[in-house]
Amino acid sequence: MMPAARERLHSWFYRPWFLAMLATALSATLLTVGSLFVAMNQVEHNESQEMNAQGERFLVRLEQLFGQLRESLDDLQAQPLRGCDDEMIATLQQVSFNYRFVYEAAYMDTSRTCSNRPRQEGVSLIRPPDIKGPTYSYWLNTTTEPDENRAALMLGRGNFRVATSRGHLTDMVDLSPGSSLLVVLDQGTRAIPVLGVAQAWPPAEPWPPKSRDALQVTHTRLIYRMPTNTPEYQLVLITPRTGMHVPAVWWWLLPASLALSACVGILVFLLVRQRQSLDAELQGAIRRGELQVLYQPIFDLDSRNCVGAEALLRWRRPDGTLTSPDLFIPMAENTGQIRQMTDFVLQRLLEQLGQLLRSNPQLYISVNLAACDVMVPRIGQVMARLLSVHRVAARQIAFEVTERGLVDVVVARENLQALRDVGHQVLIDDFGTGYCSLAYLQTLPVDCLKIDKAFIDALGHDAASSGVAPHIIRMAQALQLKVIAEGIEHEAQAVFLSSEGVKFGQGWLFAHALSAVQFIELITRGRRLSTRRLDDEA
Ligand code: C2E
Ligand code: MG
Numbered sequence: 001m002m003p004a005a006r007e008r009l010h011s012w013f014y015r016p017w018f019l020a021m022l023a024t025a026l027s028a029t030l031l032t033v034g035s036l037f038v039a040m041n042q043v044e045h046n047e048s049q050e051m052n053a054q055g056e057r058f059l060v061r062l063e064q065l066f067g068q069l070r071e072s073l074d075d076l077q078a079q080p081l082r083g084c085d086d087e088m089i090a091t092l093q094q095v096s097f098n099y100r101f102v103y104e105a106a107y108m109d110t111s112r113t114c115s116n117r118p119r120q121e122g123v124s125l126i127r128p129p130d131i132k133g134p135t136y137s138y139w140l141n142t143t144t145e146p147d148e149n150r151a152a153l154m155l156g157r158g159n160f161r162v163a164t165s166r167g168h169l170t171d172m173v174d175l176s177p178g179s180s181l182l183v184v185l186d187q188g189t190r191a192i193p194v195l196g197v198a199q200a201w202p203p204a205e206p207w208p209p210k211s212r213d214a215l216q217v218t219h220t221r222l223i224y225r226m227p228t229n230t231p232e233y234q235l236v237l238i239t240p241r242t243g244m245h246v247p248a249v250w251w252w253l254l255p256a257s258l259a260l261s262a263c264v265g266i267l268v269f270l271l272v273r274q275r276q277s278l279d280a281e282l283q284g285a286i287r288r289g290e291l292q293v294l295y296q297p298i299f300d301l302d303s304r305n306c307v308g309a310e311a312l313l314r315w316r317r318p319d320g321t322l323t324s325p326d327l328f329i330p331m332a333e334n335t336g337q338i339r340q341m342t343d344f345v346l347q348r349l350l351e352q353l354g355q356l357l358r359s360n361p362q363l364y365i366s367v368n369l370a371a372c373d374v375m376v377p378r379i380g381q382v383m384a385r386l387l388s389v390h391r392v393a394a395r396q397i398a399f400e401v402t403e404r405g406l407v408d409v410v411v412a413r414e415n416l417q418a419l420r421d422v423g424h425q426v427l428i429d430d431f432g433t434g435y436c437s438l439a440y441l442q443t444l445p446v447d448c449l450k451i452d453k454a455f456i457d458a459l460g461h462d463a464a465s466s467g468v469a470p471h472i473i474r475m476a477q478a479l480q481l482k483v484i485a486e487g488i489e490h491e492a493q494a495v496f497l498s499s500e501g502v503k504f505g506q507g508w509l510f511a512h513a514l515s516a517v518q519f520i521e522l523i524t525r526g527r528r529l530s531t532r533r534l535d536d537e538a
């Protein structure tokens, strides 16, 4: 039941439509959520900036207003008249005429009160001032009635009072709905609303806030503290946040995101289809016999005798083009077709070279294994059957595994040990390109290291990394492992490696990968190869 379910799931994942839809849904979610996030952030940012600008504008206007009120009081205080005669009324009228923000000016003493607007109740208010400074007294929010002409702010000096009207205030500071302007007194413990709705005080904990920024952003509100010229009071502007709803730009981003996700879906669909067709092509290649096995001879570096060969796959398409194993092997590893290929290499190698191996018992062929070949004991069984059919000794077949192929060391070690137990050799291919350490290497059942071509290339060219090959060689010698140098292209490299104690090498200096016929010829003629190199059959 379980494997069946897994198989079903697996098959779903190979359906282009399913994968495309999955990719579309995923990217659509990601893009819409992402764009929403970005848009909201943008709105929040704009909102803060706007508030900052508004706050600054506000402060300038308020200072201007307070300044005018103070100035008008100074004028009144400076002129000699006291009392409530006609001349005083005229003076008061003159003051409110001179100063735009003075709506009402009044004189009051214990017995009389007179103002430029005799029939109004505005300044008749008798209550202690909200702020009592050394020169001026302030009354804030003298009325809560929504009357445009009622005073919102009143300043006093001596017997004089000047007030601005609510209308003046609202007209110069346009408050958005739900906002309030507060005057904060007594080191922030008390706040009197001057304009707008009443607010719970303090608006945020702790108050005053630790940060010195003028703008404080909470979950629901923007709080703008204005530094004033007077230490007795502070002005605070509180506005509910508008950025909590979905911003308008997002409705433009949404269709764009959806279109983009659709594109992703189509792309995935095409890619999966293309991959599937490559899969199918590879399958066909095996069936139609487009795969070939070539043999790259391995030489004794001292005697320059051929001691064996590495089996290398080639995919020759019907049109004659060659596809590199570096391209199709990784793909076959992904689809699992690599098992079939490994079997094919083993079978073809014994068919082509069985006779040669039987008559040259010292000769060996090494075969590249993929990671998945190492993870199951299957190879050992396939090999055993083929060896008995072709009557070839196990010691004549070696296996190359890469460091990459040793993902699960425990399982790999067990399978490799099993191969060695029946007589096969185990080689680590491309050594130095992975992460195998000396300590790790000691725990692996391995006979030989193949030094990657990259390190051989570096010999003599690149002083910095040319030290790697000698290091690997010494490491292998310490562990009593054989060493094969890969990709030798120059005589100087062969000479150097030989002097470092490397016994075996393979590379274009000696021979390219050969067809079976060419390889058999090379061995049977017993030709000693000096520097002359055989040409690739391809
Ligand atoms: P590899 O096992 O490290 O094989 C050595 C590669 O280096 C081969 O490339 C060989 O042709 C190339 N080479 C050898 N001497 C020289 C030289 O002097 N100069 C240069 N430039 N190159 C040299 P190839 O045949 O293209 O194989 C590439 C890789 O594909 C192999 O690397 C191996 O990892 C993989 N591969 C090839 N055949 C098989 C196979 O049958 N099974 C598996 N699992 N992998 C294979
Ligand atoms: Mg190899």
Ligand code: MG
Pocket (backbone or CB within 6 Å): 429, 430, 450, 452, 453, 486
């Ligand atoms: Mg290699």
